[in-house]
Amino acid sequence: xxxxxxxxxxxxxxxxxxxxHAYLIETGxxxxxxxxxxxxxxxxxxNGNANHDDKVDxxxxxxxxxxxxxxxxxxxxxxxxxxxxxxxxxxRNLITSFSNTSFSENKEVYVVxxxxxxxxxxxxxxLKFLEEPSSNVVGILVCKNRYSVLDTLVSRCQIIxxxxxxxxxxxxxxxxxxxxxxSKDMGFFYYNDILESLPDKVSFNNFxxxxxxxxxxxxxxxxxxxxxxxxxxDYLYKVIILIEKYLKNNNYNVGYKLILDNFLTDVEEMV
Numbered sequence: 001x002x003x004x005x006x007x008x009x010x011x012x013x014x015x016x017x018x019x020x021h022a023y024l025i026e027t028g029x030x031x032x033x034x035x036x037x038x039x040x041x042x043x044x045x046x047n048g049n050a051n052h053d054d055k056v057d058x059x060x061x062x063x064x065x066x067x068x069x070x071x072x073x074x075x076x077x078x079x080x081x082x083x084x085x086x087x088x089x090x091x092r093n094l095i096t097s098f099s100n101t102s103f104s105e106n107k108e109v110y111v112v113x114x115x116x117x118x119x120x121x122x123x124x125x126x127l128k129f130l131e132e133p134s135s136n137v138v139g140i141l142v143c144k145n146r147y148s149v150l151d152t153l154v155s156r157c158q159i160i161x162x163x164x165x166x167x168x169x170x171x172x173x174x175x176x177x178x179x180x181x182x183s184k185d186m187g188f189f190y191y192n193d194i195l196e197s198l199p200d201k202v203s204f205n206n207f208x209x210x211x212x213x214x215x216x217x218x219x220x221x222x223x224x225x226x227x228x229x230x231x232x233x234d235y236l237y238k239v240i241i242l243i244e245k246y247l248k249n250n251n252y253n254v255g256y257k258l259i260l261d262n263f264l265t266d267v268e269e270m271v
Contacts, residue, residue: 001161001163002162002163002165003036003039005163006160007043009160010039011043014043014044019044020157020158021130021134021135021137021138021139022138022140022141022157022158023138023139023140023141023157023158023160024115024141024143024149024153024157025040025140025141025142025143025160026143026145026146026159026160026161026162027142027143027144028144028145028161028162028163028216028219028220029164029168029213029216029217030162033142036162037111037142038060040140041060041068041109041111042057044107044138045060045068045109047107067107067108067109068108068109068110068111069094069097069098069109069110069111070111071086071091071094071112071113072086072112073085073086073117074087074090084114084117084248085117085118085119085122086114086117086118086119087119087122088119088121088122088125090122091118091122091125091126091129092125094110095129098110098134098137107136107138108134108137108138109138109140110139110140111140111141111142112140112141112142113142114143115141115148115149116143116145116148118150118153123150123152123153127153127156130153130156141157144212144240144244145237145241147237147238147240147241148240148241148244168213168214168217168222170210173197174197174210176197177193177194177197177198178207178211178214180194180197181194181211181264181267182239182267191264194260194264195257195260200256201256201259204256204259204260205247208243208246208247209247211243212243212244212247215236215239215243216240219236219237235270239267242263242266242267242270246259246263
């Protein structure tokens with residue numbers, strides 16, 4: 001849904017007293033989902049009332065409201081191979097903080113900025129929290145792609161998929177490269193052509209961002225894709241997860257050709 005539809009949906013949920021204990025917001029190809037999340041959080045604390053106290057909004061913006069918590073992934077070490085996760089201590093701290101009395105009319109809200117960043121221990125801790133919901137706690141889990149989040153967490157949430165109203169366009173050259181990459185019989189047959197189109201890390205990174213948007217538009221029905229791949233939508237979700245992996249790892253101090261070789265190998269194994 002777009003921003004206006006999202007606001008109407010949230011307002012209706014609040015006015016009809018249908019607020020769930022947990023939401024998974026799938027941002028898709030939207031580059032900045034912050035306005036959506038901000039509106040949701042503030043509407044929850046104001047109970048949909050437009051005549052609210054702006055001091056509360058200021059506290060939310062500053063992340064200093066006692067009953068509002070944000071969980072974001074952090075790096076475990078300075079190593080280039082370290083992964084950014086939300087660890088079990090962060091989840092335990094959240095649960096402990098919400099076990100105390102609420103300061104704002106029994107409303108407590110937490111936002112997880114990247115729900116794909118839980119490890120096994122932290123996801124199990126949050127799962128237990130979701131399985132025993134408190135009526136005054138609302139969780140907002142954010143992700144680009146619901147399939148990058150553990151199924152057990154997704155199943156406990158109401159899913160909201162956001163929509164980008166901007167018209168998507170792609171150049172013939174980028175579309176040709178994309179077709180070469182994700183052709184079923186690709187292998188490394190088109191390696192030189194791909195290397196010519198994507199000669200360095202910067203161009204590769206920009207192309208990954210463009211490809212991610214392209215595939216989200218295909219899944220959303222904005223672009224028709226003529227393909228012989230069975231279960232195309234499931235396949236494209238897997239492609240998007242792979243793209244997100246390389247978007248996260250592309251800054252590591254590793255030779256570009258090795259990154260590209262690994263990417264092509266992963267793509268080939270998917271098909």
